[in-house]
Amino acid sequence: MAERIRLIDVARAAGTSVSTVSRALNGSDLISPEVVAHVRDVAGKLGYRADKRAQEFKLGRPLTVGVTVPDLANPFFSEVLKGLNAAARAGGYRLLIGESSEDPAEELRLVDELVDYSGALVLCSSRLTRAGLEKALAQPVPVVCINRNVKNAGVVAIDYRVASRLLLEHLTELGHRRVLYVGGPPASWSDGERRRTLRRTARAMDVTLDEVDGGWSGNHGYDAGPTVLHSRATAVITFNDLVGIGLLSWMYDNGVEVPAELSVASYDDIPIAAYSRPPLTSLRNERAKLGELAWEQLTKRLGGADWPAPDLLSPELVARASTGPARRRARIRTT
Amino acid sequence: MAERIRLIDVARAAGTSVSTVSRALNGSDLISPEVVAHVRDVAGKLGYRADKRAQEFKLGRPLTVGVTVPDLANPFFSEVLKGLNAAARAGGYRLLIGESSEDPAEELRLVDELVDYSGALVLCSSRLTRAGLEKALAQPVPVVCINRNVKNAGVVAIDYRVASRLLLEHLTELGHRRVLYVGGPPASWSDGERRRTLRRTARAMDVTLDEVDGGWSGNHGYDAGPTVLHSRATAVITFNDLVGIGLLSWMYDNGVEVPAELSVASYDDIPIAAYSRPPLTSLRNERAKLGELAWEQLTKRLGGADWPAPDLLSPELVARASTGPARRRARIRTT
DNA sequence: CTCCTTGATGCAAACGATTGCAGCCGATCG
């Protein structure tokens, strides 16, 4: 908790001027090597640390990227953040992270606040309304959206066409012809994409697809249990692994054998998916890479270029024990 | 991506001076109401936003709190961050989050970097060595440690004495007299505390306690499976829920009945613990509150006071199906 | 010996905001 050392303190101690100290510390070639060495030495002894706020202020651009995520506790987002953080730090930027708690209004507030501190914005799985997004894009900083498709912004997303095809191919190979999708949060673009591509692919593969609403957490999956049980589907696809694991849990509690009576598959393959009972069939995606690519798009844009074409990442199926051959007969059972 | 509007632009548009605009916007009582209204109006029309960097620079103190966590993907830390974030934002501060990836050297680098931008530091479950911590505390900003006890800093932690007592009481009531602890990361202070309090309490309760090393993830728990199986303990306590769930998974894969043959209990009660098979007995703690309390200590300190006494939070036992009566005879089984 | 070049250094302006202080103007009082 010592007092802050300023450039002028170093200058005085070194018997020179602030400009010389600044130049010496920043490696200008206008300064004689001996002076550089001396100044560095003195600065080191005094424990001088440049005031980054003053530096950035003088230099103009904020070296900060603002990021919004719907939910910090969801491993999917944590890993996107990991990737983005690593890339941004390597580029000399740091992250200002905001959590919207899955609330579009809160997200809008966040954007509004983050933009005051940031030279760029990354909206991760934005739950913003169309109008809200427009507003965000009108801000005086470049914006990249992860898992949300918009014009005039960088876009990095999972390729849900591939995702849905992989899931349905896997299930049809196991003999399933009737599949139920348990959906995600209403404002989620990626939920919309999952539905759209599932529908389209199901039609092409002659699979009957039903849909019910769900959410993003284990509780949402657990609560969907009765609905799922009463459906005529032999396989269920859930919005994400947390929902899937919650659903598996309900099935277990209610004596429904998975996968003998019902198959369950999901998106994301978060680490815990391998440890559910039974282990959950899911779609592995390179989440950290989503973050890295977002950063790449941003640097290009900050470098003056136009927005590059959207980056689409294809997931990969990880078949585990929660999916198996479709049962032959209609389920006979009450509650 | 419009150009940034500055105070002087507003001043010109409003036909007044920057000082007047500044005062009008900041609600000084030295300005006539009509002018205030007019300036506000013009500023609104122009979409003026104060440059926070310039503002903070002028005002002196950085309104940023730097935070380090070992692992962003661990729900425990996510929720601490949630609590801290909410409290700090309410106090007008924002969070700069750094992830050390469970690496003490990286954490030291992080601290070194964060301190350049922050007016205060929160070290969450710091893995720093003693010397590293000293260094961090020598920085010219106040530091709060969550789940790590140090002098000359704010301290907020889980009360592991209570935690260990609750776990061992629960297990002894179920008839267990021999318990194995599967430990956490070597640099973890809280792992040390868990061990210390478990040992002490076990001695007092006449329980035999064995210990093996583990880690922080599901994989660590899974890998500990064989060791656990070959031990003579009837109950296992794991470092955290992720480890516990990994261990449960190994037991399932290898046909060991839980809790009939082995009881498993753990610390933290992350949301997913309720959905493991069987659901995991764990210790619920108010993680978000850890973050809030850290902020409270910080504000007191920033207000000029000395560090308050450490805040200790008592956890609460959530008994689920992974713990049950101890089996009567020694386990007979190979691998 | 003087002038000019060159390399090293310092002076001072600038970034965008806040704020102490001086100044201005109208009103009030003697």
Place this chain on the structure above:
DNA sequence: CGATCGGCTGCAATCGTTTGCATCAAGGAG
């Protein structure tokens, strides 16, 4: 009617750093 007072407003300094430009000393060339 002039002095004073008080309420608003603007000028200018300031925060810590960077950087264009002036300056200065030394050395070489004429």
